[in-house]
Amino acid sequence: MGAYLVRRFGLMLLTLFGISLIIFVLLRLVPGNIVDILFDSAGMVNPADKARIEQELGLDRSLPMQYAAWIGGMVQGDLGFSYVSEKSAWAEIGPRIPVSARLAGTALLFAIAIGVPLGVISAVRQNSALDYALRVMSLSGLSVPSFWLGLLVLMAFVALFGAMPIYTQESRTWTEAILLVLVPAATVGFRSSALIMRLTRSAMLEVLRQDYIRTAHAKGAYPRAVNYRHALRNAMLPVVTVIGMEAAFLAGGLIVTETVFNIPGLARFLVESIRNRDYPIVQNLVMLIAFLVVTINFVVDLMYAALDPRIRVGG
Amino acid sequence: MKRWLSLSLATAILATAAAAGAQTPKQGGIMRAWQRDSPGSASIHEEATYSTNFPFMGVFSNLVIYKQDVAQNSMDSIVPELAASWQWSADNKDLTFKTRPGVKWHDGKPFTANDVKCTFDKVRDLTQDKFRKNPRKAWFSTVRDITVQGDNEVTFHLERPQPALLALLASGYAPIYPCHTSAQVQRTAPIGTGPFKFVSFKQNESITLARNPDYWKPGRPYLDGIEYTIVTNRSTAVLGFIAGKFDMTFPLEITPPILRDIKAQAPGAQCFTAPLNVSTNLIVNRDKPPFDNADVRRAMALTMDRKAFVDILSEGEADIGGTMLPGPEGVWGMSKEMLATMTGYGPDIAANRAQARKIMADLGYGPNKMLKVKISTRNIATYRDPAVILIDHLKEIFIEGELDVVETSVWFAKLARKDYAVGLNLTGNAVDDPDQAFYENYSCGSERNVTGYCNKELEKAFDAQSQETDPAKRKAMVWEIDRKLQNDVARPIILHDRKATCTGPALKGYTQMVNSVYNGYRFDELWLNR
Numbered sequence: 096m097g098a099y100l101v102r103r104f105g106l107m108l109l110t111l112f113g114i115s116l117i118i119f120v121l122l123r124l125v126p127g128n129i130v131d132i133l134f135d136s137a138g139m140v141n142p143a144d145k146a147r148i149e150q151e152l153g154l155d156r157s158l159p160m161q162y163a164a165w166i167g168g169m170v171q172g173d174l175g176f177s178y179v180s181e182k183s184a185w186a187e188i189g190p191r192i193p194v195s196a197r198l199a200g201t202a203l204l205f206a207i208a209i210g211v212p213l214g215v216i217s218a219v220r221q222n223s224a225l226d227y228a229l230r231v232m233s234l235s236g237l238s239v240p241s242f243w244l245g246l247l248v249l250m251a252f253v254a255l256f257g258a259m260p261i262y263t264q265e266s267r268t269w270t271e272a273i274l275l276v277l278v279p280a281a282t283v284g285f286r287s288s289a290l291i292m293r294l295t296r297s298a299m300l301e302v303l304r305q306d307y308i309r310t311a312h313a314k315g316a317y318p319r320a321v322n323y324r325h326a327l328r329n330a331m332l333p334v335v336t337v338i339g340m341e342a343a344f345l346a347g348g349l350i351v352t353e354t355v356f357n358i359p360g361l362a363r364f365l366v367e368s369i370r371n372r373d374y375p376i377v378q379n380l381v382m383l384i385a386f387l388v389v390t391i392n393f394v395v396d397l398m399y400a401a402l403d404p405r406i407r408v409g410g
Numbered sequence: 411m412k413r414w415l416s417l418s419l420a421t422a423i424l425a426t427a428a429a430a431g432a433q434t435p436k437q438g439g440i441m442r443a444w445q446r447d448s449p450g451s452a453s454i455h456e457e458a459t460y461s462t463n464f465p466f467m468g469v470f471s472n473l474v475i476y477k478q479d480v481a482q483n484s485m486d487s488i489v490p491e492l493a494a495s496w497q498w499s500a501d502n503k504d505l506t507f508k509t510r511p512g513v514k515w516h517d518g519k520p521f522t523a524n525d526v527k528c529t530f531d532k533v534r535d536l537t538q539d540k541f542r543k544n545p546r547k548a549w550f551s552t553v554r555d556i557t558v559q560g561d562n563e564v565t566f567h568l569e570r571p572q573p574a575l576l577a578l579l580a581s582g583y584a585p586i587y588p589c590h591t592s593a594q595v596q597r598t599a600p601i602g603t604g605p606f607k608f609v610s611f612k613q614n615e616s617i618t619l620a621r622n623p624d625y626w627k628p629g630r631p632y633l634d635g636i637e638y639t640i641v642t643n644r645s646t647a648v649l650g651f652i653a654g655k656f657d658m659t660f661p662l663e664i665t666p667p668i669l670r671d672i673k674a675q676a677p678g679a680q681c682f683t684a685p686l687n688v689s690t691n692l693i694v695n696r697d698k699p700p701f702d703n704a705d706v707r708r709a710m711a712l713t714m715d716r717k718a719f720v721d722i723l724s725e726g727e728a729d730i731g732g733t734m735l736p737g738p739e740g741v742w743g744m745s746k747e748m749l750a751t752m753t754g755y756g757p758d759i760a761a762n763r764a765q766a767r768k769i770m771a772d773l774g775y776g777p778n779k780m781l782k783v784k785i786s787t788r789n790i791a792t793y794r795d796p797a798v799i800l801i802d803h804l805k806e807i808f809i810e811g812e813l814d815v816v817e818t819s820v821w822f823a824k825l826a827r828k829d830y831a832v833g834l835n836l837t838g839n840a841v842d843d844p845d846q847a848f849y850e851n852y853s854c855g856s857e858r859n860v861t862g863y864c865n866k867e868l869e870k871a872f873d874a875q876s877q878e879t880d881p882a883k884r885k886a887m888v889w890e891i892d893r894k895l896q897n898d899v900a901r902p903i904i905l906h907d908r909k910a911t912c913t914g915p916a917l918k919g920y921t922q923m924v925n926s927v928y929n930g931y932r933f934d935e936l937w938l939n940r
Contacts, residue, residue, distance in 0.1 A: 127819035135819055136450035137545040138458035138838075139857040140826040148542055179450070180613045181598050187613060249649050253675075259653040261646055263442060263616075263639040357641045357650075359615040367448065367614045367642075372819065 103396070107389045114385040118378055119162050122369075128154055129178040129372045152178055165378060175375035179368075184375045188361070188383065195360035197276050198283070198352070199345035205284030206291055207338060211327075213288070214295025214334075218303060219322055229292065236289025245282050245355035252278070261357045279356040283349060287341045294337050298330035305329075331402055339395035346391070347384035433918065435632050439938035441917065444647045445638040446660040448614045451542075451597035454585050455533060458545040458838075458858075460928045463582040464661060465617045465638045467931035469516075470585030470602035471626070473507055473526060474576060478932050481684075481924045483842050484741050485573075485881070488580045492521065492603065492626075494562075502571035502879065509562045513626045515588050516607045523564040527556045528589035530566075541593050546840075548849055548856050549578050552876075571877045574845035581841045582929040605631035605934035614640055625934070632919075632937035644668075652676045657917040657938065662686045662927050664910040666725040678915035682922035683727065685908045687735045688838040690719070690796050692902045693861045698831045700781065705769050707899040710832070711754035712766035713807045719799055719904050728905040730755070732892040733847050735906055739924040741842050744889050752896045766807040775808040784814035786833040788821045796904060797834040825860040835860060837901070842925040844888045848872045852900055863900045916940045 130148045134140045149155045153164065168175055174184035217229040252259040260278040302308065303326055311321045353363035361380060368376040449462040454470065457463075473493040480487040490496070493507040513521040531537050534550050552575070555567040566575065578584060591601050600608050603626065606619035617638040621631055639656070641647035648668055651659050652675045662684060664672065672679055694701050694710065701707060720728040729736045732752070736743035749755045756762055775781050785804075787797040794815060801811035811832070816824055824830060839847050850856055853872060854864035868891060875887040896902060911922050916938050923930040 126817055127823065131823050132819045133450060134543055135822055136457050136459055136462075137543040138822060139543075139545050140822050141543065141857055142826075144540075144543055147540075177613070179448075180611070181594060190612075246645055246649075249646065253649050253653045257653060259649055259655065261641075261650055261655065263637070263650070263655050354643050355646055357639070357643065357646055359612070363642075364614055370819070 103393055107393065110389050111382065111385055115166065115378070115382060116162075118381045119158075119165070122372070122374055122377055123158060125369075125372070127372060129374065130154065132179075132371050165375070169379070169382070174379045177368075177376050178373050179371050179376075184379050187364070187376060188380060191359060191361045191364055192383075194358060195346075195349065195353075195362065198280055198349060198358060198360060199342070201276050201280035202283040202287065202345055202349075203338070203342055205280055206287035206341060208288075209284065210288035210291025211295050211334065214292040215299055215322060215327055217292065217296040218299035219318075221300060230296075233289040233292045233296075236285050237293075239286070241283060241286060241351045242355055244285065245279070245352055248278060248282055249355070262359060263357075275356075275358075279352050279358060282356075283345070283352045287345070290341065291334060291337060295327075295330065295334050298333050299326055302326045302330045328402065332399065335395060335398050335402065339391050339398075343388040343391045346387040347380075433939065435919065435935075435937040436939060437632050437937075438634050439632075439916075439940055441633050441636045441657050441933070441936060441938060442655065443636060443638050443658040444651060444656045444660050445617060445640045446644070446647070446663055447642055448640050449617075452600045452608065452611055452617075453541070453593065453597040454583060455529075455546070455587070456541045456543050456593070456597065460582075460661065460838075463928050464931050465619070465636075466600060466608075467582050467585070468604050468606040468619055468631075468636065468933045469600050469608050470587075470604045471513075471932075472579060472581075472584050472586060473509075474580045475582075475932065476580045476923070476926075476929050478930060478935060479919070479921045481921055482739060482741065483577075483580075483923060483926050483929055485577060488576055492526070492586055496576070498573075502573065502877075503568045504565050505568070505575060506563065506565040509564060510626060511562055513603050514624045515590075515603055516601045516622060517588075518624075519588065519590060520561075521586075521588070521603050522561040523558045524561070525586055525589050526564045527558050529585075529587045530556055532587070532593070539592050542597070545858065546583055546850075548853070548858070549583075549846065550575075551849070570873070571879070572845065573879050574843045574876060577841050577843040578846060580929070581846075581926075582931060583840050605932065606633075606636060609635070614642070616640060627934060631934040633933065636933065648672065651679070651912060651914070654914065657914040658920065659912045661911045661922070661931075662909040664912055666727050666910075669910045669912075672912055676912075676914075679912045680915075681910045681912040683908055683910040684922050684924040685729060685735055685739050685906050686838070686927045687740070687840075687842060687906065687925055688836055688927065689731075689733070689906050690723075690792075690834070690836055690904045692800065692904060693825070693830075693833040693835045694899065695828055695831050695833075696861065696863070697828060700773070701831055703773070704899070705773060706781075708753060709766035709769040709807050710804065710809070711896075711899045711902045712762045712769075713803045713809075714754050714800070714902065714904060715759045715803060716755070716904055717759075718803075719796055722799060723795055723905070724907060727908045729908065731906050732896050732903055733851070733901075734844060734888060734892055735839065735842055735925050740906075741925060742844055742885060742888050742892075744892055748889060748893070752893055753899065754902065755896070763806050770808045777808065780808050780810040782810045782812070783831050785811040786814040786816055786824065786830040787835070788818045789815045790818055792907075793834055793836060800834055800904075822860070828862065835901075838927070840926060840928040844872075844884075844891070845876050848875075848891065852895060861901055863898075865894075865898065865900075868894060868898075 130145050176183050177187050213229050217226045220226045249259050260274045262275055308326055311325050347362055350362040350366050353360045365380045445465055447461050450457050452466050454462055454466055471491045474488050475491045476483040477487045477489045492510050494510045496507045498505055509523045515521055535544060535547055552568045552572045553566050554569050557565050587596055588601055605622055605625045607622045609618040609620050611617045620635040650656055669681055694707050696702055716730045720726060731743050734740055734742035785797050785801055787793040797813055804811045850858045852863055853869055871891050875884050878884040913920050918937050918939055919935045
């Protein structure tokens, strides 16, 4: 177990190193840099001023020097500063982490809370009217684009309540804060829950056909106990994998939802920073998201062992 | 028809102003406004977009300003701010301002005439601490020196008379900065003498201002503060406005179809349609064959059906004009009759195109030998859409255009390198004054003259109109220059767009300026009736 953890940790570091190289190089392959963007908002370019600012920001140094300065700073806890706001990168990134974490966490909870039970019900009631209804619901969840659903939800709120749950300034009451998280989270979670539901259903169907399930029924066990204690546990392995993948996606992929609901989270900030070629922000944010993704994958691997005793880590 | 529309618009504005004026302003309340994007910085002097002026103009004061409750900017609507009075010398080469005593910066330090000198010396690039970028340095090229006499008097010494200097100083782009702060501070946490103090600027999130209790204008501002929420998605922002989340939309950001939605869903909203004084124009690289041939450029000007652009892009809600914004909103624009006499402006499009085809045929082009060219433009809808129509119009004269969508960040760099043949651009005029428009966009060597157009003879005419003190004579000179610019296909103006601003029922005292979108956001007279 110890050796496995050390090996996984080493792999994580290697992955992060690779990602750091890729993002660093990719950013510099994109045409234009921050100075071009700065001049864009001034509607002109002055070559002398441009060169001066590039020197100020260290963009005139060689790429290896720039990379070494970034990694060196990161190791010492210095993430650099945003070229746009001229604040420290951490001051820009830090406050946005809880915003995105709240949204992603709630969306994931919503997806699991809806997707898993409905998947089980759909499997247990296979080919019933309820199963068909749930399958149509899950299909629509997968087919409806998030931005469209988000706008639809906002329009419905405006039409029905004359109000809408979008971020303006920091929420003033708890109820407002909860609503601001719940509605966008449900919008995102709807798609994830559909995926989880479909997967749970197919995994459950496979397990429900096993002999030991038939035996459990023959022994007179309660159907609920058979379905949830015996079948679901064994059907959960692929579901956990998908939940892990969804969690990784939610960690940095909520750009559409954050834009539609105007949530000042990490994903929207990342896209804006890429647009601005704000290298320190983009590089550090990508590394943060990459770290979360590899950590989630690691946790999922560990959960396999907990769910299925036949799987032993490092075995 | 347009005149009637304008008249009814003016009547509506007057009626609104009268209605607001009939009520007694109330003190207090936070105005919530939609901000369309995250400005590059808080430093108005360093930016060239009203995305900066809208939220930050309230932080500052100018020496003089266009009266905020008068819709049309003109020399007659200029009023003092930090200047108590001003006086031209007899030869019109020295402009002396007596500054207002007892004014404090937001950090409590006293404002003096020296701050005026510091500000414009920095704009003229004469100080050690420099702006990162300085887009309006050319505005003050006639200023030879600025001298200070004591704490309350400052004089601008000019190389030659330039009456329009006052107009430039009245723009939202001419705030006074303190001597005691750096350019970096002004970009991130600006200090001014305006009605509102800077509180915070969170990138892509919000900008917050709070009432300045020491504002030099007694009893103002009425508002306790302003919260600008940055909403990049226009649909979300408009829904937010309809739902009452905002008291005001981003200025002149509402297109005709959206305006219809707002009127239907938020009947209490007041909406004002006005020109932005931003023109959509054709740019041609005059150094690149075959576009170095004046005949080719002339043919291109002849093929454009401006009315088609207006109808398709703006549902008829845009104006056809020259460099200067057409009337009745524009002060210096040419009449329709004059416009009709210029290259490509005539109403008979078929005849214009026949003439253009003949030019192209004489140059050896025809249906079997099309001139292939890339039409470069920024990757923004307001640029892309007219570029597509332009390609269609060029096809009529044997020019086969291919849309070259340029990543927006490198657009100006590409233009500066002259790395294009034909392009479509948008140009904003911050001040409805010929000096700003001509020198900034058409004078030899100006950094904002993206086509590099340079006509020394015309430049002399720029100087002549600039020195003219008689408005009627100056107008005639301006029209002649504008006519030459259009006939010379310097940067053919396709249209001047119009859009709308909407305010919620509680917001009072807002005047939508009709000939500049850069100058009307001091907001010290705004109040909320909640």
